Amino acid sequence: MTEQVLEHMTKAQQHLVNQSMSYMDGLYIDDAKLIQSYENAGELDSRGSAHYALGLLLRNHDGDVHRAEHVIRSVLALQYDAPDEIYHGTFRTRPDVTDPPRGNYNWKEFAPGTAYFLERTFEKVSAEFMDELWSDESILNKSAERKHVKRLFQSAIDQVLPPVWKSYDPNWREFIACAFAVILSEFSHRLPQQLIEQMEYAMKLAVAASMDRRESDVIPMNTNIELMHIFITHFYGHRFNDADWIAHSDQQAERMLNEFMVYESFAEFNSTTYYGVDLTVLRMWRRYGSAARFVEIGRIVEAGLWNNIALFYNANLENLSGPFARAYDMEMTAHSSVGMFIYLLLGEEYMHLADVNCEVEHGPLIALVGVDAPIEVIPFLKEHQGNRLVQKQFIELCERNEPASNRNLCTAKAWIGEKRMIGAMSGSRNTNGQMFPATIHWQSDQGHRYDLRLTRREVGESWNTHLRGITFEADLTEDSLMIEVSLETADEIDIYFEIRGSFIGKDNIQDHQWSLPGLLCAVTAEAPAPSVLIYPDYAEIIYRYVPGVTSNKMKFDLKLQ
Structure with a gap:
């Protein structure tokens, strides 16, 4: 060489x-x-x-x-x-x-999947502990206090076992x-x-x-x-x-x-x-x-x-x-x-x-x-090779799931158009926040580029975390994107669309129609009424799940023009 x-x-x-x-x-x-x-x-x-x-x-x-x-x-x-x-x-x-x-975790003595089982065990212990506190309103009667105690419990665990x-x-x-x-x-x-x-x-x-x-x-x-x-x-x-x-x-x-x-x-x-x-x-x-x-x-x-x-x-x-x-x-x-x-x-x-x-x-x-x-x-x-519908399967890795059941067959579909792309994923059970199962990219007539993705987060937290009990199933055509969301979790969760690009204001986003630069989107949502947050270079359309209050199923049908 x-x-x-x-x-x-x-x-x-x-x-x-x-x-x-x-x-x-x-x-x-x-x-x-x-x-x-x-x-x-x-x-x-x-x-x-x-x-x-x-x-x-x-x-x-x-x-x-x-x-x-x-x-x-x-x-x-x-x-x-x-x-x-x-x-x-x-x-x-x-x-x-x-x-x-140091000195508290003899990890080489345990079988594969130890990290998964430890995490799940402590999640269950934490949930039981929180339920005990929650039942005594004099001790804990507000969701903010509940979250604070949950963090303290996790912090105590992290002081003993090295958290990856x-x-x-x-x-x-x-x-x-x-x-x-x-x-x-x-x-x-x-x-x-x-x-x-x-x-x-x-x-x-x-x-x-x-x-x-x-x-x-x-x-x-x-x-x-x-x-x-x-x-x-x-x-x-x-x-x-x-x-x-x-x-x-x-x-x-x-x-x-x-x-x-x-x-x-x-x-x-x-x-x-x-x-x-x-x-x-x-x-x-x-x-x-x-x-x-x-x-x-x-x-x-x-x-x-x-x-x-x-x-x-x-x-x-x-x-x-x-x-x-x-x-x-x-x-x-x-x-x-x-x-x-x-x-x-x-x-x-x-x-x-x-x-x-x-x-x-x-x-x-x-x-x-x-x-x-x-x-x-x-x-x-080099050049756009014509509008096309593409589909590819892959076997995902759910790094925080049980080893015997952490490899799921997923299907990724995409519509690749001249100025617009749509993506939809089905079959995934990944807990990773870096997984984006429903996406749109497009370009306006003025040449500005935009993108949209569906994601989730625990209320008040980042999207880039592992969350259990939330699954997405998405499908598409050349001018539509359909998503079903299932939530089996005790946490309050924001399911939200993040839209990035310039010249987006609250007036662009109504409950049943998003009038975005270069894209008109008719929205049918079986979900709680949304809230909208506008930032300098992106917007969020948020549908909040509250356990015991809202349905644990959401559906979205986006028709694109």
Whole structure:
């Protein structure tokens, strides 16, 4: 493998590196030797710093290598070395986080699904506790007080058992191990031997812990983490001549391929957020893989992923249609690196798709691994290939559900029109708030782009949480979107449509008709009367479920003109 030198890269590759590095240079804090988070100004970011170190070594300007050494050491200092704990080998997301509790959770002694069963058990205990308090009106007679006590109860649990995603992020093992793999492959000659040995020691901890996580299935891996896990066990297995790791990676790669080929789709389906990570890691499989079969599996799956992207892509709107199994934003340029790959593939005319967003730190890595898409995909990325109804099935992963019943067959439908896309999902039982089962994208005659998505939240909370007992079934035609919602929960829930775009006011939204720029929508709703909230760049149309007061079924029929 020939060393990648910035000056020898294509113009598009150089742009990705220079844009990313210019931005991350501005986030660098010299005292900490780490960069700040793109999304949370003032918070230091260990994962982003690992990618910054890679970019520094690639750029190789005066002082870059010296700074990269400091950054790598700062990232290494944030690793947990706690062999008996579930967070062993992962990295603090930032230096100022409080360490998770220790010594109270013998997680390796429990069967797969322990996290699910613990969570469900404490939910039931909490519910019983709340019911006892609720029955005594002198103790607790207001919903706000009930919620406050519920939080206190959960906080007490979190002080004893390390709560995943709150007190630690297990995925930082895989992300940082991937960044270090590229550094060790491409730029070992620029680093002191002692630092390389420190990195290798840290990677032995991280990969061994990643293996424990996978084999125990205590914390399930979504697709992007699964791909990274298989890569790092393969890469470091060969680097350290570890036969067990190599055998594990070979077996997992074949299993992943077989599962992908059933419906030629991922569990983490139709996600601009995670498809960018998937493409990056599959390119790493091909560039840094040490076995022909491993590289070939990467090629097959990468090609299949590009075919899925093309199927749901609208070149006029420069976006993927919903529905989304997991996503943060509706726009591809908002929380995704897919646009970077399209830019590398199609050239300068598409540079705007690679503009800075929260995935900017991946620019140097994507420039290094490059792009390779099937030739039949190119026309779909360049021009609208005619109005079409598309349908794809996938087997989802419900990461917070019982392992024996957390893989459901889902159907994703989309209408891809010239200026409008509609998405609808059925079959999902996912508790994840990042799942958006009913979506619309459109463009007004003035060229302004808009999007709509249906989601849910506990009253007063964020949509990006896990909530049980809420299911959606959606279907569509080329000019309609139909949704059924079932709610089996003791919590008050907002079911709401979020509409993003300019020039939306309360006058645009009536109970039975939404007169939106570029879209007239007749609404039939079997649901409580809605409330409307207007923000500078989006609006919410909210239908509130109150247990025991409103029906636990809602239906919506949107007719589009």
